Amino acid sequence: MELKKIIEALLFVSQGPLKIETIAQILGDKSIEEVKQAIQELIKEYAERQSAIQIIEIAGGVQFSTKRDYAQYIRKLYKDETILKLSASALETLAIVAYKQPITRAEIEQIRGVEVSAVLKTLVEKNLVRPCGKKETVGTPFLYGTTQQFLVYFGLKSTDELPSLEEINVEQEQ
């Protein structure tokens, strides 16, 4: 069977981003490189076919998604509740976790200057942030990091894709 087609089938049934390593593992006799190449071909094929479906590289894996153009119809099917809404303070907290992970609640509060436990709880409930260990310090507080779900929602392959803090310039605007 053609490698490309097998991968296509795997992607079709996968519920989240499928890691290249996982695909290679399933196939057994194929190298990571071979899998990568087949995926690239598949991505190209879908692009050339002008399908409503695209294959995208996201959150450390590969996944099928619909193209933007069809959003209005899909939204009608699934109502408006499909949109992730985050308050400004939730986004700020999320940004701090994304850049500084693993980070404790107290460290986030130090940066924001406000109490963040409620916001942090919301982010954990929405599965954007999760406890990922404990800091070896007084009280061994939880350390928080971002989830794979976070990468999916924000369209990132990994957190490295975010511009670095050094790149973010805040001084020139007044």
Added chain:
Amino acid sequence: MEYGIKLEIFEGPMDLLIHLIQKSDLDIYDIPISKITSEYLAYLDMMNQLNLEIAGDFLVMASTLMRIKSKMLLPSQEEDEEELIDPRDEIVRRILEYKKFKEASKILHTNLENQKDVFYRKVTPEFKDEDFGIAVSLFDLLDAFKQVLSKAKISSKEIIKDEYTIEKKIRIILSLLEGKQFLSFVSIFSKDETKTSIVVTFMALLELIKIGRIYVRQDKHFGEIRIYRAQAQTVASSQINQGQ
């Protein structure tokens, strides 16, 4: 009432501070600390008069500002030191850092906006919910655990180091679950080679159940046990699946 609306913008003391600096178009590296402090305090006073509850965070910042102000007024005692430390350095560093994260959150917001029209497919599991609808009791779990343990390789002399921590095992279980509908009970022990390791994995499993990150179900009593990730609500792609 205008004040009330205005004040809501300031979620915290950092926001208020940045607003005061920007309003007067001040050089962040040369903040007139006494001017800022009095403006800051005037704000707190106004909040007080409007009967708004002033969060403790605002008071902490007020005291920080006043401490800096008093340090600026005092003649430096360590004049022989080569580099004089500006008492404002620390607060300037914090403001700049905070502004960076504010900017970063805008970038995240743009990303979120760009992604909101992209939908992912999620398959409905091939089994019906009622197939694995039976909640698993602690005793069922313990039975299953006993079985796993009995199959473990017996190593008479184990040197226990701190390599197995519950936190680590929690991370392992969650990463195994990522992108999957469920895991079989046995599979979470697949990487455990020693009894200690199995025990710690089991403890991690119990912890995850306790904090509500996962739940366990079986198809019939004494049947196969499966581990499911607790679904986060109100998040896009998980909702998509619930539609059908």
